[in-house]
């Protein structure tokens with residue numbers, strides 16, 4: 001992991017409050033894998049702006065090794081992401097990464113990938129890597145608040161064997177929680193692996209389903225972060241180990257954890 005100065009190739013709004021940021025950087029493109037994240041120092045755009053002191057974490061959305069390119073998919077929710085959305089093609093961006101451990105991909109008959117909201121950001125590269133490795137069938141479950149958060153469906157349709165969409169308001173797909181159709185599939189007693197990223201209650205529910213149906217699940221967690229590299233001890237999570245319960249850091253030991261190890 002190194003601090004990288006990346007050139008912004010593009011920073012485009014693709015849906016309401018959602019942007020796709022493409023960065024040129026050989027090191028990040030060579031080293032990043034699905035589930036890892038980068039820590040971005042968001043610059044001020046003019047003299048009146050106050051640039052955030054702390055970096056902001058974003059999952060690696062897609063990697064293109066041939067073009068030395070990575071992308072980040074982010075939602076504008078506060079001051080940092082607002083300023084990030086104002087950066088432009090040609091600007092330089094200070095990015096630390098790739099950070100964290102990422103997903104482990106092993107061959108399985110079925111891979112069940114469950115996304116909630118912006119959880120899709122790091123899961124897109126996971127779908128791509130499973131497909132490239134021919135590691136098994138891909139079932140992609142996309143849940144969101146509304147249709148604005150359901151993005152890149154036509155791209156994902158080319159990679160996944162099945163896509164199921166649900167929204168809280170029914171503006172696209174069934175009006176229910178994404179874990180409901182996912183459980184219907186899990187009931188079929190599959191030889192599968194589960195991967196998920198999204199809001200905490202969704203991840204907790206996925207962990208419960210994984211336990212109920214005895215399927216291994218890898219969950220990508222989010223915590224507010226400061227240093228991003230395990231130094232400030234600001235992103236702890238309680239984990240079960242053979243030696244007893246211990247605290248691990250989401251940034252350094254995660255963000256991907258085995259569901260059965262997490263103490264909720």
Ligand SMILES: Cc1cc2nc3c(=O)[nH]c(=O)nc-3n(C[C@H](O)[C@H](O)[C@H](O)COP(=O)(O)OP(=O)(O)OC[C@H]3O[C@@H](n4cnc5c(N)ncnc54)[C@H](O)[C@@H]3O)c2cc1C
Nearest residue numbers: 056057058059073074075077078079080081121222223224
């Ligand atoms: C490992 C990791 C990967 C992430 N990947 C992505 C991604 O790919 N795409 C994406 O859109 N977002 C991602 N996030 C969340 C993203 O980092 C936050 O949305 C961003 O830092 C908010 O910055 P801000 O300055 O705009 O908001 P702030 O002004 O800092 O905060 C605005 C609101 O967001 C909440 N908030 C701030 N940081 C977080 C956080 N880390 N998790 C949950 N809530 C937060 C605050 O409590 C506050 O209510 C990721 C977070 C982590 C930890």
Ligand code: FES
Nearest residue numbers: 226228230233251
């Ligand atoms: S953010 Fe500092 S230890 Fe995780």
